[in-house]
Amino acid sequence: MPIRIVTTRVEFEGVVYEQRVVMEGDEPEVWGADAELRVVGKPIPRVDGRERATGAAQYSYDMLLPGLLVTAGLRSPHPHARIARVDTARAEAAPGVRAVYTRFNTPDLVHPASGRPIFAEEVVHQGQEVAIALAETRQQAIEALRLITVEYEPLPFVVDPEAAIAPDAPRVYSERERNQISDEFPKTYERGDVAAGFAEAEVITETRFTTAANLHNSLETHGGVAQWDGHTLTLWSSTQDIFGARQQIANALKLHQNQVHVIKRYMGGGFGSKIGAGNAGIIAAWAAQKLGRPVKYMFSREEENLAAGYREPTAQSYRLGAKRDGTLTALELRSLGNLGAWGGWYPPVSLPAKEMYLCPNVRTVDTGALTNLGTFASFRAPGVVEGISGLEVALDDLARALHMDPLALRRKNYAPHYQVLDQPYAVKTLLTAYDQAAERIDWASRDAEERRYPRGRASTLRRGVGMASQLWGGDGGPPAQAIAKVLPDGSAVIMTGTQDIGTGTRTVLSQIASEELGIPMSAIRVELGETEFGVFSPASGGSMTLASVGPAVRMAALAARREMLEIISHLAEAPVDALDVREGVIVNRETGKDMDSIGSYLSLLEGHEVTARGMRGPNADGVIVRTFGVQFAEVEVDIATGVTRVLRIVAAHDCGRIVNPLTFSSQIEGGIIQGLGMALFEQRIVDERLGVSVNPNLGDYKVPTIRDIPQIEIISVGAANELANTIGALGAGEPPIIPTAGAIANAVAHAIGRPVTGLPLTPDRVLALLNDH
């Protein structure tokens, strides 16, 4: 097949990258909205449900290997300090302890992303690595930490982002002149004439809104198990990105990539925080090599919550100018993100301000502050969740000032095209989503007395309804590859290098393969999560997986089907055009009669496996592919106690073709539930005097329980997005979390009749809003 090199645009986590990719062959025609599909589009239970429901699924943490050593980490209690001395003698002598490592005996251990030593002389945040102990058992390793004595020389620190960017602030890194993530910052985007836009405005509102640091708290922490076999390393890593992990490990340990085999068959959640191998994976691989024994290092919950990232807290200041009829004339956003000690990038908090609503005059200024806190990490729609929350609250503030219905204000400023590049959207069904969801929640009666005061005005209960819009990418892109094999007995194997991080990837890929191969799902096995298969797939993040890998699987399956039918046409002495395959049986198109099973033909051959490759093609030029949606929330606030309950969420989303309505709705519900946590409870709490987080655990950092969950109703607005990719499907992982917190915040504001100024809306915050006259 001829090879081409194609330059294409791929969006990941809200940031657009131009990348060069290899294409081989041509992709099939897109499955249009009216394509008749037998398996795709059906609510099929997960193909690996049994493994997950019986405890048989092996997570990284579950790897039990002979001679396994277990690692425990000692971490800095200080936000900024120099490690002057570490005494490990007692720990090394403790029962079962095989090694203790600190900065003094790990000269070659460098973090691949930052280029800094993992065990640094100067720790720049609470929870940074100081030492690790490796022992025969977990208890012994943990106990060894207590026997290590560290002499810290505390240094000045700063944890407040506002204070951090002041000229005289203590610096996180002494060699840097400012506590900003890069010289690009503060970063300004501007279009139109903002001053003129405000001059033209008849109403101007200002909104200041804060979002908290949300900890991912994946139930499985970061880490992995490393085992060497001669010069080859196998790392069972809890990662969303096995190829990225392979590259990081190879770089960190100065190995060829072919010496590193990364496996991740099952993972207990990542939500964006597990891109790459992580320090734990690197440490485990390094220590296993050093000690000649397999090594496990999985973070404790506390390590996870101090050193594995969080959604960066933001302070957002909006200034909106509008005509009396609601037409936006100017929009200004200043965002300040607290990115912690490293950062690397600043998530697109300002993306919604630039794009969500039609406005000719826009200025956004983003400031990414470095502070002496652990480094943030991508968290399910990073930036955009925070940005939509702030923008949508600001829109409601404007609606109140205009005495205008909030939904009518959104419709008034509907953006029909992508304003940043002045390009069309491939598909935008948001107005339909507004219509359908508004009707379902009965938006029209939101101000009705009996709805707002369900037990009368004398009661302390108030109800409110609010909404927020959603936008996000999710169209994926190359590179992503797959191999389809049909074995002599007519069963099939699909091999890709992607990961199933709990979203149901194995299942939807099996559906796509079954659709094209004509082989029932029960006879298809999807192998993924292993770099050794050699077919590259991207990180499972950015709602990329289905829209990237799905088309590659489809192309591979289609090619395998073609080859299979060609072979069978020779064996059956029938023209290939006359052959079809259904449910694993060859069918004569002309007579409509069943012939024989695939296996009965292929087994006539001497061990031939049909093998074909597929690739995700380039993205369409000149058009912007987006997922859009809207959520409406109904809440009940007890104004005497500040306690808020979410009663109901109606979510209408367009994610293109829905390959599996069952796993799709699970994604939507899961996103909403995390958004609800962000809206009502979730916040890292920092003691600014000490520069430390005081709640790095699941007791004091509260995520939703089943009792907090409202009624959730999902409306799928879309159909196959024919410009997105050959399966017409977009990602659904991130879209649902984006509008939830904003919708809840606006519903609370409606209920209490006061603007809200930040998240989470804990009882103390709600009471403060109510008491603030």
Place this chain on the structure above:
Amino acid sequence: MPDQTAGRHADTPANEQAAWRRSARLTINGADYTVDVETRATLLDTLRDELGLTGAKLGCDMGQCGACTVLVDGAPMYGCLLLTIEQEGRAITTIEGLAAAGELDPIQRVMIEQDALQCGFCTSGQALAMKALFDHEPHPSDEEIDRALAGNLCRCGAYVKLRAAARSLAGR
């Protein structure tokens, strides 16, 4: 902040170490096991690291997540807060014991059908919490379902489907 790293307590002399281990007879999923463990070993560590029963997960090690839920004499408890040696004479059920002889328990079957699991890390605990509920009350109300599952966090948010699975099992 004061330096806490030196440790607050003296170490116990090595000659007491014999008293720190004990053999314990456990009944797990109907089978008897004898393990030689430290007195401080938690049931969760013993199940996972000594017996290879890794269905119960270590999510927080502090009784704050529920992923280590096992049944002790039919009652759900957190394996990370139980001492192994105190479990003698009690019947332990782990997720591995729920699908007897390879046949899925109706709870597991319905959880799969209803997609009441995502990443699956909390699923063992959820299934066992549900098992205890239905053993006690075959037709629980919605509130009873929520209360019975309130001690098992699911970060993926499979709660809606968990409710649906439980309702289906309750005959609704």
Place this chain on the structure above:
Amino acid sequence: MRAFEHRAVSSAEEAVAALQSDTAGASCLIAGGADLLSLMKADLAAPTRIIDLKPAHALRGVTLAPDGSTRIGALTTLAEIERHAALAERLPILPAAVRDAATPQLRNMATVGGNLMQRNRCWYFRGPYDCWLKGGQQCFARDGQNKYSAIFDDGPCVAVHPSDLAPALLALEATVEVVGPAGQRALTLPALISAPTAARRRETTLPANEVIVAINIPAQPAGARGVYLKLMDRQAWAYALVSAAAQMTLVDGRVARARLALGGVANAPRRAQAAEALLEGQSLTPELAALAAERAVEGVQPLAHNGYKVQMARELARRAILEAAGMQW
């Protein structure tokens, strides 16, 4: 968790003897173990010997005496209280109090004795901070992150007692029966759980060689009704931000006896005696309940981040009074 020696005892007396024989005083009782193991994992407790009280079966169970008094064995689990039909009939405040405590798993494990003896949940106490209660110089919460801390200032420490059961037992005027080397004695709940002092940096007063045997609850007046209300920042698996336990007896619309206790507001569950005094002898009206609730929070000294608790406590006290009297709030 550090290593320890483990032994089981089959009676409270045997436990006392075992504690007594430990001259170093490094022994510790274990019952449900939920709190003790958490403390040991955080190295906040480091016993060299653990004495397992669970085999002392006589300490388990609820006895409803014909005279109206009730005895709850120290090893009775919270789950048993939650499900005890006859207890729910006689003292509905108790199942109400434990119903939203922790989780089903923890209620299956946790015992009544352990629930009273559990340590506080202040994050500075639980974390790696040398706080006053642990022998340090300062209370970090007092000027730090204190949204969950006490609004009544009873001493250097501002941690609240986390039990849901304790405020209900206080409203019932329960006593705690303990045995020690000198035999048996009874303590009132305030005598057991009280503000730590410089001489006793601990939330409870029980000497290390005494063992809780049972909770004794006196007969309640005929027609007494009790409620327990709890506010949390999520709807399950959270300690009370504020809780209110009310046990009220009304005769012909007049308050014959009122007992009101608040949780989450002080080092120990707090009886609102001024409120009780205001209520008793009066005919109960919503206005009187509001006035009494105001009394219940008299003397508060909220910290920087917990002022909201004052409003919550006042409101919850008002609601508990009215609800226990069978009135709408």
